[in-house]
Amino acid sequence: MSPGWLLRRVLLALLAAFGVSVLVFVLLRLVPGDVVTQLIGLEGNVSAAQQAEMRRLFGLNEPIWQQFAHWFWALLHGNLGISLRTDRPVFQDLLLRFPVTLQLTGLALLFAALIGLPLGILAALKRGKSADLLSSTFVLVGLAAPEFWLAILMILLFSLKLGWFPPNGYVTPAESLAGNLRSLFLPALALSFSLAAATTRIVRASLLDVLGQDYIRTARAKGLPGRAIVVRHALRNALIPVVTVIGLQVGNLLGGAVIIEQLFGLPGVGRYALEGINLRDYPVVQGAVLWIAVSYVLVNVIVDVLYGVIDRRVVYS
Template sequence: MSLGWLVRRILLALLAALGVSVLVFTLLRLVPGDVVTQLIGLEGNVSAEQQTEMRRLFGLDQPIWMQFGTWLVALLQGDLGVSLRTDRPVFQDLLLRFPVTLQLTAMALFFAVLVGLPLGVLAALRRGQAADLLSSGFVLIGLAAPEFWLAILMILLFSLNLGWFPPNGYVSPNESVWGNLRSMFLPALALSFSLAAATTRIVRASLLDVLSQDYIRTARAKGLRAGTVVMRHALRNAMIPVVTVIGLQVGNLLGGAVIIEQLFGLPGVGRFALEGINLRDYPVVQGAVLWIAVSFVLVNVIVDVLYSVIDRRVVYS
């Protein structure tokens, strides 16, 4: 893997993230109503002159292309703007909220791999047997069941009935590490179900394909132990499609975090973006979407790099 390829890949990824932001910027302004409309609803009667002055102060009286140009110039200087509701820098709020979303996504990814990888291997090695049928049922439920529905069931069972975990709220690790893990366990578990199911399915399919290859039969004919054949020869070569699926699903985790953070009251980037949408706070929504998009495309770059680490035959130039 050359440095030039990596630089080009990152630049293309950032351009893709910028394209997403342009789309969001445009669509937000096509939605009826704006932050002034929201404020009028809270403050009561406001004259037309006052509304016009408020839109001028917020810069909403300018053409869309001029608003975008102002935002883009500020973005190139590292400024994501200021919230129209709180007057706080959006970048500062994102820095405060991103660790929550990052921890949620990382824990969900850990749970998904912890369950999906061994279950997929077991299903491939026990093809057509009870373990394979049970894993197929898990995959079907995990892919079909909505995350918010699973989250609500978990709250009812583990929080309200059993009292093992808090139903909502967030505890910072600076306050209590154990309290932080308890507050994040259920949200991460609910978010991990679909990825665990997808991982199980792709591991099973990929491993079955590799186990039918000639070099695997040769390794078995040499008298190598079954565990050695599977772990050292088969599983390593079956991991490229698995890494691809996991990398793509990270985007779904970031998207699903919006609903999960709202349900469990977590102060993450997803909930921050949802609040901005409800309040028509354009800088907040634009900054949060750009932040998520950049995170997603950078994950894809990392996945591409992992290809060459897993399989030395993959070379980028």
């Protein structure tokens, strides 16, 4: 991997982040209403002069290009702005909430790998048999069922009926590690279903393609054990498409975390963004979306780097 390639990827990531910031900034201001109208609904009757003064204090009376210039200049200095509702720095709130979202998506990735990889391998090795049919059924259900629907079913069954897991709330690892895992188990499992299904499908297809290659036939002709052929030769070469799918699906995980965090009452970045959208808190929404976008772009850079680690034939220049 050359330094020039890495520099280009970083520059492209910064360009993508800038594009996202512009798009979110403009779209937010096209939505009817603003934070002042939301506050008026909470406070009661407010005169037009008071509304105008509130918009002046929030900087909403300036032209949109000027508002963006102020926000972007602050962004270049590491300042994501101040929440219009709480008067707290957005960056500080994101730092507090991001570990929750990171832990949730990390567990979802782990569950997806633990479910998808074995099922995909089993389906490829048992092609056309009952195990393959069962895995295909799981893929169909996992890709078709909405995450929020699965989450509601899990809450009804495992929380309200069986009482195995709490229906909502979050326990920090410092308070109780076991309680932390219990509070995140159902949300992460619900979030992982679609990725587990996609992983199962791509592992099966990729492994079947690799198992049909000439070098696999040669290994079998030499008398190598079947497990060694699958693990040491076939599986490693089949992992590149799998890594690609997982990397691309991270964006879906981050997007799905918005609904999952709201359903389970998790204080993550997704719920923070949703609260900002509901109350037209522009700095919160802009900061949260930009944070998620940068995280997604960084994951894609990491995926590109992993290509070279998994397959030495992949060289970036």
